[in-house]
Amino acid sequence: MQLLVIGSGGREHALAWKLSLSPHVHKVFVAPGNAGTAHEPGLENVSLTSIPDLIEFAKKEHVTITIVGPEIPLAEGIVDAFHAAGLRIFGPTQQAAQLETSKLFAKDFMRRHQIPTADYASFTDPVLAHQYIDHSAIPLVIKADGLAAGKGVVVAQTHEQAHTAVNAILVEGHLGTAGNEIIIEEFLQGTEVSFIVMTDGRSILPLATSQDHKRLNDGDLGPNTGGMGAYSPAPFVSPDLHARILRDIIYPVVAGMKQDGMNYTGFLYAGLMITPDNQAKVLEFNCRLGDPETQPIMLRLKSDLFELIDHAVNGALDSIDIEWDRRTALGVVMAARGYPDNPRKDDTIHGLFELISQQKDTHDFHVFHSGTRMGGLEDKEFVTAGGRVLCATALGENIKIAQQNAYKLIENIHFKDYHIRRDIGYQAINHLKK
Ligand code: AMP
Numbered sequence: 408m409q410l411l412v413i414g415s416g417g418r419e420h421a422l423a424w425k426l427s428l429s430p431h432v433h434k435v436f437v438a439p440g441n442a443g444t445a446h447e448p449g450l451e452n453v454s455l456t457s458i459p460d461l462i463e464f465a466k467k468e469h470v471t472i473t474i475v476g477p478e479i480p481l482a483e484g485i486v487d488a489f490h491a492a493g494l495r496i497f498g499p500t501q502q503a504a505q506l507e508t509s510k511l512f513a514k515d516f517m518r519r520h521q522i523p524t525a526d527y528a529s530f531t532d533p534v535l536a537h538q539y540i541d542h543s544a545i546p547l548v549i550k551a552d553g554l555a556a557g558k559g560v561v562v563a564q565t566h567e568q569a570h571t572a573v574n575a576i577l578v579e580g581h582l583g584t585a586g587n588e589i590i591i592e593e594f595l596q597g598t599e600v601s602f603i604v605m606t607d608g609r610s611i612l613p614l615a616t617s618q619d620h621k622r623l624n625d626g627d628l629g630p631n632t633g634g635m636g637a638y639s640p641a642p643f644v645s646p647d648l649h650a651r652i653l654r655d656i657i658y659p660v661v662a663g664m665k666q667d668g669m670n671y672t673g674f675l676y677a678g679l680m681i682t683p684d685n686q687a688k689v690l691e692f693n694c695r696l697g698d699p700e701t702q703p704i705m706l707r708l709k710s711d712l713f714e715l716i717d718h719a720v721n722g723a724l725d726s727i728d729i730e731w732d733r734r735t736a737l738g739v740v741m742a743a744r745g746y747p748d749n750p751r752k753d754d755t756i757h758g759l760f761e762l763i764s765q766q767k768d769t770h771d772f773h774v775f776h777s778g779t780r781m782g783g784l785e786d787k788e789f790v791t792a793g794g795r796v797l798c799a800t801a802l803g804e805n806i807k808i809a810q811q812n813a814y815k816l817i818e819n820i821h822f823k824d825y826h827i828r829r830d831i832g833y834q835a836i837n838h839l840k841k
C-alpha cells in the first residue's frame with residue numbers, strides 16, 4: 408500500500424523512512440519532502456502543499472493513510488478536510504490542535520482539568536500587563552498566545568526585559584495576530600523533557616522519552632532554536648515518574664479533550680519541566696511529533712510504525728504493543744551559519760552520497776535531512792536550503808557511545824561554515840556520573 412507524509416523536515420524524513428521499512432508498505436510519498444527523502448529507497452517526493460491538491464493526490468494514488476508532520480497544516484484544518492473527503496489521516500482536528508495553536512487555550516484547559524503547569528495570567532491590555540510585571544518577582548516568562556515559529560516565548564531575567572517583551576508583542580505587534588494576547592507565566596526551574604504519545608482519542612501509547620537542546624550554543628547558551636539535537640531515552644524519567652506523568656498529565660489531557668467535545672487523535676507532545684522535587688509540569692503542548700526528537704526516537708523504534716498508526720486510525724491502539732531498541736539514540740543537528748535569524752543557503756554539502764550507500768546496510772545510524780535540495784552541476788549535488796540542514800543520528804550501547812557515534816558521522820560531512828553544538832547529551836552523561 409501507499410502512504411503520504413506531509414512536511415519537509417528531518418522529522419518527516421525519519422517518519423517516512425521508518426514507514427517505508429514496513430512490509431505492508433510499497434511506497435511513501437512525501438509532500439513536499441527534501442533532497443534526503445528524494446534519495447531514500449521507497450520514498451517519493453511530490454511537490455504539493457495546498458490541502459485541496461493533497462486531497463486530490465491522496466484519492467488518485469489510493470493513499471491508505473496520510474500522516475501529518477508539522478503544526479501548520481493541522482492548524483489549517485487538514486485533518487477535518489481529509490475526513491470530509493472520506494480519507495484516512497492521522498492527526499488532531501483543527502479544534503483539538505488548539506492545544507498547540509493557542510497557548511491560552513492550553514493554559515485554560517490545564518487549569519480546568521487540574522493538569523500541573525506554571526501559574527499564569529493573560530493580557531490583551533499592555534497597561535495591565537506592565538502593572539502585573541511590576542508586582543511580580545523575576546524571572547518571568549512572557550508568551551504570545553498564537554503560533555510564532557519558536558519566537559513567541561521570552562524568559563525575562565529582569566523587569567525591564569519583561570516590559571520590553573510586552574511592548575514588542577502587544578504594542579509594536581512584532582508577532583502579528585499571534586501576539587494579540589499574551590500570557591505571563593511563573594518561571595519553572597528544572598530539567599526539560601519531551602514526552603510524546605500516540606492516541607486514538609481513548610487509548611494511549613507512549614513513545615520513548617527524549618530530550619531536546621533548544622538553545623543555539625553549547626551549555627544551553629544563545630538564542631532559542633527549533634532544536635539543535637536530541638537523544639532518547641531521557642534517563643531523568645524514572646519508571647515512577649513515567650507512571651505519574653501518564654496518570655497526572657497525559658490521561659487527563661486525552662480524557663479532558665474528550666469531555667470538552669474535542670476528541671484528540673494523533674501524536675501528542677508534552678514539553679515538561681521536571682522540577683527539583685521530581686514533579687513534572689507542562690511547559691507546552693505540541694499537536695505533533697518533535698523535531699529533532701523524532702529522529703532518535705525512530706532509530707530506536709523496533710515495531711512496525713505503519714501498524715501502530717493503522718491501529719490508531721482504527722481506534723484500536725489498545726490492541727497493539729510497542730517495542731524499543733534498548734540502546735540510546737542521539738542526533739546532532741548541523742545548521743547553516745546565521746541560523747536561526749538569517750541562515751546562509753546554497754552551499755554544496757559533501758560526504759552524503761558515501762553515507763547514503765553505507766546506511767543502506769544498517770539501521771544503527773542515519774543522516775536525516777531538513778533544509779536540503781538538489782543543485783549544483785546538473786542538479787547532482789546536495790545543497791543547503793534552510794536553517795537546520797541535517798540531523799546525524801546514531802545508536803550506541805549507552806549515551807556516551809551514541810554521542811561518539813553521532814559526532815563520528817559528522818566528521819564525514821562538510822559544508823561551508825556549518826554550526827553544531829558539541830555537547831548534545833551532556834545532561835544525560837552528567838546524570839549517569841551522579
Ligand atoms: P514553549 O514554546 O512554551 O515550550 O517555550 C519555549 C522554551 O522556553 C521552553 O522550551 C523552555 O526552555 C522555556 N520556558 C517556557 N516556559 C517556561 C517556564 N514557565 N519556566 C521556565 N522556562 C520556560
Ligand code: GLY
Pocket residue numbers: 619633634693696697698699700
Ligand atoms: N523540538 C521541539 C519541537 O519540535 O517543538
